[in-house]
Amino acid sequence: MKKKKKPAEFETLRQENEPREESLSFEEMTLLRSGEDRSKLSPHDTSDRAHAVRFVRKNKLVTAAAIVIAIALLAGLIGGILFFVSWLDSRPSTADFTVILGEEKPYTIPYGDAVRGGILYVDMRRIAAYAGMTVGGSDTRMSFAAQGNTYLRFENDSEYAIINGDRVVLTAEPLDGGNAVPAKAIINASECLVPYSFFKKTVSVGLLFRLDRDTNTLQIKRATYALDGDEDNMVAADILFHSANFDIVPEVTEPPKYEYVYTIDMTPYLDSITTENLLLANKQNPLSEAYVPADLTELTCATASGRELYLCRDAATALHGLMEAMIADGITDAYITSAYRSYDRQYELFFTTYYNKEKAAHPEWTDEQIYAQVLTYSAYPGTSEHQTGLCVDFMTSTMHDLDNSFASTDAAAWLRENAYKFGFILRYPEDKVAITQYSYESWHYRFVGRDAASDIHFSQVCLEEYLSASAS
Numbered sequence: 001m002k003k004k005k006k007p008a009e010f011e012t013l014r015q016e017n018e019p020r021e022e023s024l025s026f027e028e029m030t031l032l033r034s035g036e037d038r039s040k041l042s043p044h045d046t047s048d049r050a051h052a053v054r055f056v057r058k059n060k061l062v063t064a065a066a067i068v069i070a071i072a073l074l075a076g077l078i079g080g081i082l083f084f085v086s087w088l089d090s091r092p093s094t095a096d097f098t099v100i101l102g103e104e105k106p107y108t109i110p111y112g113d114a115v116r117g118g119i120l121y122v123d124m125r126r127i128a129a130y131a132g133m134t135v136g137g138s139d140t141r142m143s144f145a146a147q148g149n150t151y152l153r154f155e156n157d158s159e160y161a162i163i164n165g166d167r168v169v170l171t172a173e174p175l176d177g178g179n180a181v182p183a184k185a186i187i188n189a190s191e192c193l194v195p196y197s198f199f200k201k202t203v204s205v206g207l208l209f210r211l212d213r214d215t216n217t218l219q220i221k222r223a224t225y226a227l228d229g230d231e232d233n234m235v236a237a238d239i240l241f242h243s244a245n246f247d248i249v250p251e252v253t254e255p256p257k258y259e260y261v262y263t264i265d266m267t268p269y270l271d272s273i274t275t276e277n278l279l280l281a282n283k284q285n286p287l288s289e290a291y292v293p294a295d296l297t298e299l300t301c302a303t304a305s306g307r308e309l310y311l312c313r314d315a316a317t318a319l320h321g322l323m324e325a326m327i328a329d330g331i332t333d334a335y336i337t338s339a340y341r342s343y344d345r346q347y348e349l350f351f352t353t354y355y356n357k358e359k360a361a362h363p364e365w366t367d368e369q370i371y372a373q374v375l376t377y378s379a380y381p382g383t384s385e386h387q388t389g390l391c392v393d394f395m396t397s398t399m400h401d402l403d404n405s406f407a408s409t410d411a412a413a414w415l416r417e418n419a420y421k422f423g424f425i426l427r428y429p430e431d432k433v434a435i436t437q438y439s440y441e442s443w444h445y446r447f448v449g450r451d452a453a454s455d456i457h458f459s460q461v462c463l464e465e466y467l468s469a470s471a472s
């Protein structure tokens with residue numbers, strides 16, 4: 001860009017103000033002496049006097065400006081400190097979280113474990129234990145059933161959750177505000193961590209929530225009501241889950257893997273037969289003393305001497321379907337000899353019944369020897385799968401004891417061929433003893449749901465192998 005020519009008027013003015021030779025500044029003299037052009041000098045450096053006046057003025061200005069700047073800086077600093085203090089005060093607490101479930105003893109969780117990526121998580125297993133929900137599942141997938149056939153299902157690291165069969169996107173509201181973000185459940189052997197805000201939205205009725213960010217306290221308790229209007233008779237309200245607060249994402253339907261042919265109409269049983277339950281109970285994964293399935297249902301099929309036996313509802317319904325189909329196929333002498341067995345019953349059998357039996361037979365043995373012997377045929381309390389309420393032992397009228405003479409019966413042959421269609425698997429196969437750590441039990445069948453049972457049946461794996469394969 002070309003420089004604009006200065007107007008003539010300006011040139012004149014400048015010439016008039018041109019300093020005299022004798023009042024040249026030192027710099028000007030130096031430049032002149034060195035033969036340099038005066039036009040190179042700054043127009044501001046005119047005369048020494050003007051220079052001095054300007055210098056004083058300039059200094060006054062500089063002082064004033066410095067004072068103003070200093071005041072401004074000080075004000076800014078004070079403001080900054082005040083802001084920082086108020087920010088510190090209003091900053092969300094990162095103290096440990098205290099969780100209070102109803103009247104239970106509060107427990108604390110380090111902030112970093114409770115809040116991950118700005119999202120507050122709750123352990124569904126602890127809440128379920130408190131609220132009496134039925135828990136089923138594995139290290140990778142967990143279901144929590146409440147009343148009214150409502151349930152939640154989470155899969156480790158999945159962006160979806162299932163609410164009463166509806167697949168919804170798992171989202172979470174950040175603890176300190178902001179829009180909901182995609183989130184995932186974290187499931188391992190001991191916990192099922194789910195975003196608190198998500199869980200809260202799944203609960204239609206039955207639970208009350210209170211989150212206090214000042215003290216980082218989360219309270220969850222069951223809602224109660226006065227039975228028959230009697231204030232002295234407060235009872236816990238049913239807990240119901242709903243998917244109304246979520247967008248439902250239809251499951252991608254895959255073509256069926258297996259074809260199922262039944263000799264009788266299975267319609268009344270299909271819902272239960274196809275309900276998955278992969279709860280694992282073995283020597284490495286014992287159930288707690290407190291574990292009692294919430295929906296135990298009395299068996300109506302043939303039982304030993306007509307005994308009252310119980311299974312979880314879906315397992316019981318699926319078993320009834322299986323027994324009817326077996327009878328329809330002409331096998332009429334099979335019956336159930338054991339089903340759900342409580343922790344207390346396991347305890348009594350192990351420490352009293354079998355202990356006394358061995359003690360009587362071998363009075364010279366130490367307790368250690370006696371227990372070692374009992375362990376060869378009885379599960380240590382908590383490690384029996386019968387506590388899950390998902391498995392049964394079959395016998396036939398030709399058998400005297402529960403043993404592998406069952407393997408050669410027609411009933412056993414029929415079960416080996418057909419049990420998977422009803423969601424049952426042979427739990428302790430002959431070739432899997434090293435993995436299950438239980439001897440071959442041709443009579444012991446476990447309900448897992450039809451899909452898993454079919455996979456296990458056709459790929460000839462045991463439950464432990466199936467679960468570790470689906471976990472990886």
Ligand SMILES: [Zn+2]
Pocket residue numbers: 386391392393444445
């Ligand atoms: Zn058994």
